[in-house]
Amino acid sequence: MSTPRIHLLRAVNVGGAKLPMARLRELAAGLGATEVSTYIASGNLLCVPPGDPAAFDRALEQAVQDEFGFFREVISRSADQLAAALAAYPFAPAVSGHICFLSGVPDPDRAAEFCARDFGAGEKLAVIGADLHLDYPGGAGTTRLSAPVIAKGLGVPGTARNLRTVATLIDLARA
Missing domain, CATH: 3.30.70.1280 (SP0830-like domains)
Structure with missing residues (x-):
């Protein structure tokens, strides 16, 4: 199987x-x-x-x-890759934690520059491998960090899920 x-x-x-x-x-x-x-x-x-x-x-x-x-x-x-990304999440406790799963590993210099930017709502960002870890202190609805902004800034597209959804997907895939 x-x-x-x-x-x-x-x-x-x-x-x-x-x-x-x-x-x-x-x-x-x-x-x-x-x-x-x-x-x-x-x-x-x-x-x-x-x-x-x-x-x-x-x-x-x-x-x-x-x-x-x-x-x-x-x-x-x-499921193991999602579990590793969830375990690596660096912003505990997260206010509104998300992981943006990227289509590839971004250039390290570009990732460092992107994560150092101020997007105006106190967002915390960290790229770990092919994952962008995000915390939105004001909630995800207050950010200017859209999928196109992330794709342009990192040079690779991605799709984000909140931490609860990531945990549920892991459980469902392992069931």
């Missing part, structure tokens, strides 16, 4: 990018994934992908674009 992975789609069911989770499950199964499930309606897909996970991610991106007319990155991790 293969191990389920967590496939995170960036920015679905916000800003007009409507993607029903039932249809996402169908698309994944149609691409050969097994043990397919979703968690909440924000682009959290759990499944055992056929073959190479990165190739599955690209195929899922294409399937979503073909059917819904918008492109959204798919970034996947194993």
Whole structure:
């Protein structure tokens, strides 16, 4: 039996990018994934992908674009990778903690410069590997740190989840 992975789609069911989770499950199964499930309606897909996970991610991106007319990155991790990111979270206790899972490891100098910037709401940032750890003291709704700002600043796109969602995804993938 293969191990389920967590496939995170960036920015679905916000800003007009409507993607029903039932249809996402169908698309994944149609691409050969097994043990397919979703968690909440924000682009959290759990499944055992056929073959190479990165190739599955690209195929899922294409399937979503073909059917819904918008492109959204798919970034996947194993439950162990999510657990390691959660364990490495440096801002305890977090007020409003998130981890932005990046599509790759950003350039270290660029990451250091980005994390040193003041975004105006007291955000705390740290890049650890291919993950951007965030704490929003005023809540995530007060920040100017949008996905495009992060992608431009770090040179790689990502998708963020709050710490509670990350913990739940780990539990679901390991169940």
